[in-house]
Amino acid sequence: MKFFDIIGMCFKNLWRRKLRTLLTVLGVVIGSCAIIVMISLGLGSNAALEYSLKQMGDLNVVTVYGNNNGGGVVVDASGSSKNASGAPPKLDDAALETIKALDGVEVVFPKLRLDSNMFSIYAGKNNRYKAQWIEIYGVFPEELEKFGYKIDQGQLPAEMGNKYIIFGSQAAYQFADTKRKNRMVWKEDKGDGTFTEPFFKPLEETIFLAVNNTKKDPDSNGNYQSGGRSYEHKLKVAAVLKEDYNKYESVNAIMLDMGFAKQLLADYNRLNGIKNYDTSYTEVAIWVKDLNKVGSVQDAVTEMGFQAYSMDSIRDQLQGQVVKQQMLLGGLAAISLFVAAIGITNTMIMSIYERTKEIGVMKVLGCFISNIRQMFLIEAGFIGFIGGVIGSIISIIISIVLNAVGGGAIGVDMYFGDTGKSVPISIIPFWLILLAIAFSTLIGLVSGFSPANRAVKISALEAIKNE
Amino acid sequence: MPFIEVKGLRKVYRLGSEKVVALNKIDLEIEKGEICCILGTSGSGKSTFLNMLAGLEKPTKGSILIGGRDIAKMSEKELAKFRQENTGFIFQSYNLLPSLTAAENVSLPLMFKGISKNKREKIAKSMLKAVGLENRMSHRPNQMSGGQQQRVGIARAFVAKPNVVFADEPTGNLDTKTTAEVMELMVRMCRKYNQTLILVTHDVDIAKYADRIVHLIDGNIDSDKRNESIVPKEPLEKEDGKTINNACENENMQAEEIGQ
Ligand SMILES: Nc1ncnc2c1ncn2[C@@H]1O[C@H](COP(=O)(O)OP(=O)(O)OP(=O)(O)O)[C@@H](O)[C@H]1O
Ligand SMILES: [Mg+2]
Numbered sequence: 001m002k003f004f005d006i007i008g009m010c011f012k013n014l015w016r017r018k019l020r021t022l023l024t025v026l027g028v029v030i031g032s033c034a035i036i037v038m039i040s041l042g043l044g045s046n047a048a049l050e051y052s053l054k055q056m057g058d059l060n061v062v063t064v065y066g067n068n069n070g071g072g073v074v075v076d077a078s079g080s081s082k083n084a085s086g087a088p089p090k091l092d093d094a095a096l097e098t099i100k101a102l103d104g105v106e107v108v109f110p111k112l113r114l115d116s117n118m119f120s121i122y123a124g125k126n127n128r129y130k131a132q133w134i135e136i137y138g139v140f141p142e143e144l145e146k147f148g149y150k151i152d153q154g155q156l157p158a159e160m161g162n163k164y165i166i167f168g169s170q171a172a173y174q175f176a177d178t179k180r181k182n183r184m185v186w187k188e189d190k191g192d193g194t195f196t197e198p199f200f201k202p203l204e205e206t207i208f209l210a211v212n213n214t215k216k217d218p219d220s221n222g223n224y225q226s227g228g229r230s231y232e233h234k235l236k237v238a239a240v241l242k243e244d245y246n247k248y249e250s251v252n253a254i255m256l257d258m259g260f261a262k263q264l265l266a267d268y269n270r271l272n273g274i275k276n277y278d279t280s281y282t283e284v285a286i287w288v289k290d291l292n293k294v295g296s297v298q299d300a301v302t303e304m305g306f307q308a309y310s311m312d313s314i315r316d317q318l319q320g321q322v323v324k325q326q327m328l329l330g331g332l333a334a335i336s337l338f339v340a341a342i343g344i345t346n347t348m349i350m351s352i353y354e355r356t357k358e359i360g361v362m363k364v365l366g367c368f369i370s371n372i373r374q375m376f377l378i379e380a381g382f383i384g385f386i387g388g389v390i391g392s393i394i395s396i397i398i399s400i401v402l403n404a405v406g407g408g409a410i411g412v413d414m415y416f417g418d419t420g421k422s423v424p425i426s427i428i429p430f431w432l433i434l435l436a437i438a439f440s441t442l443i444g445l446v447s448g449f450s451p452a453n454r455a456v457k458i459s460a461l462e463a464i465k466n467e
Numbered sequence: 468m469p470f471i472e473v474k475g476l477r478k479v480y481r482l483g484s485e486k487v488v489a490l491n492k493i494d495l496e497i498e499k500g501e502i503c504c505i506l507g508t509s510g511s512g513k514s515t516f517l518n519m520l521a522g523l524e525k526p527t528k529g530s531i532l533i534g535g536r537d538i539a540k541m542s543e544k545e546l547a548k549f550r551q552e553n554t555g556f557i558f559q560s561y562n563l564l565p566s567l568t569a570a571e572n573v574s575l576p577l578m579f580k581g582i583s584k585n586k587r588e589k590i591a592k593s594m595l596k597a598v599g600l601e602n603r604m605s606h607r608p609n610q611m612s613g614g615q616q617q618r619v620g621i622a623r624a625f626v627a628k629p630n631v632v633f634a635d636e637p638t639g640n641l642d643t644k645t646t647a648e649v650m651e652l653m654v655r656m657c658r659k660y661n662q663t664l665i666l667v668t669h670d671v672d673i674a675k676y677a678d679r680i681v682h683l684i685d686g687n688i689d690s691d692k693r694n695e696s697i698v699p700k701e702p703l704e705k706e707d708g709k710t711i712n713n714a715c716e717n718e719n720m721q722a723e724e725i726g727q
Contacts, residue, residue, distance in 0.1 A: 005578050016566045361562045364523065365623070366550035367579045369543055460523045463562055464514070464635060 001371040010379045017351065021383065024347040028387020029394065031337030032440045036395035036433075038333040040426040041402075042326035048423045049318055053311050057246050058148050062286040062298045062310040064099070066091030089305040090280040102300050104293030105286055109147050111249070112138035112261050113282040118268045120224060121254070122208040129175035129199050130223075132184070135253040137282075138261020141166065147285050149250055154203050154239035160257035165207060165235045168253045169243035172198035178221070202237040209233045211267050227271040337440075340387065341447045348380050348451035352458070359455055360462030369456040376452035377445055384444020388437035395436075399426040468535065469496035470663055471520070471631065476529035478515050478686075489515040491686040493529070497679075499630070500661035502654060504677035504694075506668060512686040513667045514635055520665060521554060521633045522546050534630065551580045555624030557634035557653070561616040563608040569595060569619045570604045576627045594622040598652060614645035618652065625656050631663040638673060650676045 014021045053059055067088035089095060091110075100108055114136040121131035141160050144151075157164050176182040177199055188196045210226035210233075218224045226232055241250045249255060256264070262279070269277045286301070288294045294312040301308040352359070359372060403424045476493040479486055489512045497503050505513045518524045520531060522538040530537050533553065541549060555576070563572045570591045577587035595604055598618040608616055617637060624632050637653065638646040654676050657664045666677060674680045675696055682690040 001579050002581055002583070005584070012566045357562065358564055361558075361564065362575070362579070363547070364521070364550065364556045365576045365579060366547050366552075366554075366627075368547045371579070461518065463556075464518065464523070464558060466560060 001368065006371060006374050006378060009375055010382060013351070013355075013375075014379060014382065020347055020350070024343050024383050025387045025390065027340035027343035028337075028384055028440055028444070029391045031333070031340035031443075032388045032391030032436050033395050033398070034333035034336045035330070035439075036392060036428065036436045037398055037402075037426065038326070038329040039432055040395065040399050040428045041329065042322070043427040043429070043432075044423070044425045045322050045325070046319070047427055048425075049315075049322055051423050053315055053318070055246075056314070057311050059291055059311045059315060060288050060294065061147065062288060062294060062301060062308055062312075064091065064284045064286065064301050065307045065309075066280050066282055066284070067306075090278070091282075091284060091306060092280040095304065095306075096281070096284065098304065099284065099286060099301060102286075102297050104288045104290050104297050106289045107143055107146055107287040109140065109143045109285040109287065110258070110281040111283045111285070112258060112265070114138065114261060114265060114268075117214065118212055119264070120210045120212055120226065122210075123172075123175055123202075123205045124200050127208055128177065128179055130178050130182075131174050132176050132182070134171060134174045135249070136261070136264075137249050137253050137255050138258040138265075139249075139255050140258050141255070144255075146287055148244065149247065150242040150244070151239045152242040154237065157238050160238065160260070162233060162257070162260040162263065163236060164238040164257075166255040167202045167237050167240045168249060168251045168255075169241055170198075170251050171240075171254055172200060172202050174252060175199055202240050205237070207235040207237060209235055209264075211264060211271055213271055215272050227267070231267055231271060337443060341443045344380050344383050344444055344447035345451060347383070348376060348448050349454070351379075352376070352451055352455050355455075356458055356462050357465070359458045360460050360464075363458075363460035364463045373452045373456050376455045377448045380448020380451065381441050381444040384447070385437065385441040387444070388440025391440065392433045392436055396428055396433075399424075399428050402426045470499040470501075470534060471495075471497040471665075472530075472532040473520070474530050474532075476516070476519065476531065477527050478512070478519065478524070479527045488686055490519075490526075493686075493688060495681065495688065495691070497663060497665070499663055500657075501679060502657055502664045502666065502677045504666045504668060504674040504680045505683060506671065506674045506680050507683035508669060511683040513669070513683055515686075516683065517633055517635050517665060517667045521556060522549070547579075551576065551627065553630045555627065555629040555632040557617070557620050557624045557632065557637045559636040559639040561608070561613070561620045561640075563616055563619055563623075565608050568605045568607055569600060569611070572608070572619055573622045573626050575623060580627065591622070591626060594626045595619070597656075598622045613640050614642075614649065617641060617645075617649050621649070621653055621656065625662070628660060629662065631665065632657065633665050633667075635667045636669075637666070638668075638670075646673070 050059070067090065096108055096110060099105060116131075116133050116135055119136065121134060123129045123131075141156055144156070144166075152169060156166075160166075170187055173185060173187050175198065176184045185196055185198060187198075190196060211231040212224035213227050214224060216225055241255075244250045265277070265279065269275070286297060288297050291312075294310050295316070298308045298310045298312060362372060363369070403426055406425045473493055473495040476490055476495075477488075478490040479488050481487075493516065505516060507513045515524070519526050519539075520533075522531075522541065526539050529539075531539055533549075536549070538546065538549065563569075564575070567575070570588060573594050574587040574591035577590060582590075592601075592604060595601060598621055600615060600618055600622070603611060603615060603619075608619075611619070617640075620637075624634075632653075634653065638649050641649060650673060653664065653666075656662070664677075666673070668674060675694060677694050678697065680690075680692060680694050681688055
């Protein structure tokens with residue numbers, strides 16, 4: 001028997017019992033709808049979770065804190081070395097190499113913090129504006145983007161060297177006007193949606209940085225003397241960062257090239273006669289490509305004796321809750337699909353009872369039992385298939401409606417200011433549709449399996465029995 | 468060698484502890500092209516015998532050779548193949564599939580054989596023409612009279628050019644006039660291709676259409692004789708003036724195309 005003819009016979013039989021076919025298909029539609037919608041809600045809440053976690057911090061990043069609080073802080077002059085055994089390890093280049101070699105680590109991003117007391121920083125004509133309290137970080141600028149720092153104005157030069165610096169979004173507000181009793185201006189909403197401007201436009205001014213001689217007392221204005229010409233630098237602001245309150249440095253700090261920062265640190269210590277100072281990094285951000293390895297990297301770094309932090313543990317906890325919810329909903333959906341499967345089996349058995357004589361006749365006319373089996377399997381499979389297709393279409397509609405209606409209702413939770421976009425409540429990716437249709441078809445086939453076996457066992461003698 | 472050879476055939480049904488001997492010990496040989504009637508009263512074992520000849524039931528004892536092959540020893544699959552190639556079956560209650568049209572019903576055996584839709588439709592149509600139903604092609608069984616349904620059944624039994632056609636009380640549900648038409652049609656179809664017909668009936672008048680009458684009594688062959696008063700074979704007048712003979716000619720042409 002040709003395959004096409006088997007299909008034809010199936011359709012004729014399904015069509016003959018339109019209402020029953022329809023009701024059975026309806027069962028599958030409800031079941032597959034339940035499954036698809038539940039999974040899509042799960043995917044939606046997962047996406048929302050990932051999104052809000054991302055708002056809290058980069059999921060791929062493990063942050064390691066060194067045991068050095070500010071590169072410039074003078075180490076106990078007595079030199080009581082803390083590097084003896086049992087002392088906390090240093091987050092230095094050697095440690096960095098070890099971290100880089102960990103499985104899953106793609107990029108490391110060390111930060112060297114220089115204490116604001118070490119320098120005097122001015123801007124404007126005649127150094128009119130003086131930075132009051134501003135943190136300075138040495139970084140590798142080429143990795144900024146990877147670690148989520150975004151540039152608001154200007155652009156990074158190929159080589160920052162000791163000519164260029166980067167401003168945090170509000171670094172310019174840290175400057176006070178020395179001509180007006182050190183008056184400062186804060187970034188404030190003026191009430192019409194615009195903000196107060198700082199005294200100068202960072203990209204247009206030259207910044208003057210001098211290494212302080214802190215051995216001598218400051219003058220009456222609180223200004224230290226610098227170490228002379230070779231301790232003074234004229235710098236250009238290459239870029240201003242976009243503010244990100246998860247990253248302190250992107251707001252109120254100044255960033256320098258790591259080499260320049262190390263040079264300044266050395267200069268300060270030389271100028272002030274400090275020999276025993278700490279050159280290890282303040283903090284290292286580690287970028288782990290595979291989210292599943294974030295936890296193990298964090299553990300390994302902790303093992304090395306550092307404090308490490310990542311979103312992984314929070315993520316695990318939150319995701320655990322979401323998964324529990326999904327399992328519950330998924331279980332309910334699975335039950336409805338199971339009921340649909342019983343429906344298919346029931347329909348097929350009914351139809352076999354009705355068609356007992358027909359099956360006998362087909363056998364007498366020389367139909368192979370394999371063909372009879374195929375007919376019943378395909379009928380059942382088709383009920384599953386069409387149920388899956390209709391279920392998918394309805395699920396897509398439900399999903400669209402949920403996203404349109406629900407998005408507004410939950411609004412606050414689902415809207416994230418900076419993008420202005422909402423994370424959909426229900427997400428139906430293409431693979432889910434394919435999977436749902438394939439699964440419904442499979443359910444149909446499995447449900448049809450035992451009825452089909454029953455059908456092939458019907459004796460040809462049934463053909464001549466008279467009821 | 469005879470076409471059908473039955474040796475020591477016995478069928479016993481067990482109903483609990485009770486035994487019903489439906490067929491005691493049957494020996495019979497039937498030649499190719501013979502129209503053989505199994506005649507007997509109700510309960511004499513006619514249907515049981517026919518069912519075993521057609522391979523629908525396994526004998527308790529004995530063998531049935533058709534074309535030299537023992538059908539009692541065939542597997543389900545072999546049997547299906549054997550039926551596709553060698554047998555046709557005409558039922559008392561027609562047994563057309565209700566969801567199919569007349570043409571589709573007639574082409575069923577060809578479909579099971581795997582013949583393409585176009586080809587089998589053509590053959591089925593010429594068969595239906597041959598049984599005088601050219602204007603009932605796309606009618607469903609419930610839109611036809613009993614006589615018409617049985618003619619569809621006959622067309623279906625002969626469509627694959629089987630070597631042997633089995634018929635169990637084919638006219639049992641028909642009136643006298645229709646019975647005559649149907650019997651005439653069956654006999655002519657058989658003669659055309661020298662096909663063997665095994666006909667089961669309790670009606671002596673119907674037995675007259677056969678070449679040979681085997682009389683069963685209580686599961687035994689009581690008598691087995693040539694039919695002396697065989698019904699004449701003049702062409703039967705049809706309403707539209709066409710003769711069944713002509714219709715057979717027509718069918719002849721088409722059936723050649725099947726090729727074996
Ligand atoms: N499946 C069965 N189980 C038990 N006994 C059976 C079975 N089939 C037939 N018989 C018995 O075998 C005997 C022969 O039955 P069979 O059907 O062959 O008769 P028949 O000659 O065809 O009669 P009728 O003309 O009424 O159709 C009967 O006594 C019947 O009761
Ligand atoms: Mg009978």
